[in-house]
Amino acid sequence: MENSKYFKSVVKGTLGTIILSFIGISLLSLLMTKLVFSKGIFNMIYVIISLCSISLGAIIGARKNEAKGWFVGFGVALGYYVVLFILSSSFSGEITFKLFDLTKLVIALSVGTLAGMLGINL
Numbered sequence: 001m002e003n004s005k006y007f008k009s010v011v012k013g014t015l016g017t018i019i020l021s022f023i024g025i026s027l028l029s030l031l032m033t034k035l036v037f038s039k040g041i042f043n044m045i046y047v048i049i050s051l052c053s054i055s056l057g058a059i060i061g062a063r064k065n066e067a068k069g070w071f072v073g074f075g076v077a078l079g080y081y082v083v084l085f086i087l088s089s090s091f092s093g094e095i096t097f098k099l100f101d102l103t104k105l106v107i108a109l110s111v112g113t114l115a116g117m118l119g120i121n122l
Contacts, residue, residue, distance in 0.1 A: 005065060009061040009062070009072050010061055010075035011079070013057040013059075013062070013064070013072065013073075013076035013079075014057060014061070016057040016060045017057025018080065021050060021053040024053060025049060028049065051107070051111050053080070054076065054108055054112050055111055055115040055118075058072065058077060058111075059115050059122065061119070062117075062119030062120050063119050066120070068120075069119050073115050073117065076112050077113070078108075078112070080108065081104070081108050085097075085101070
């Protein structure tokens with residue numbers, strides 16, 4: 001029963017993260033029709049959207065699980081990263097995992113874990 005509740009919490013948090021990212025990226029796309037961003041600014045905004053989405057998704061999942069928020073947050077961040085990795089690999093046509101990807105993964109897992117701990121206490 002415990003594993004089922006954990007899995008449902010992670011799935012709910014990951015879906016929330018994906019939906020929030022989609023909304024954030026859609027708003028960024030609309031903004032980009034009116035404004036021109038440099039590549040560096042665009043990447044920074046994209047990272048902020050992703051990290052905010054991971055944080056909110058981890059909080060959602062941890063609140064649903066009601067225990068082990070750090071573990072749920074870790075699972076949510078990992079699930080989100082795997083979905084994004086699969087999508088980006090399918091769009092680019094190649095599967096590559098470079099040092100930059102490892103750095104993004106570590107940051108995502110750290111943020112998810114911390115947000116999960118926060119989500120338990122809210």
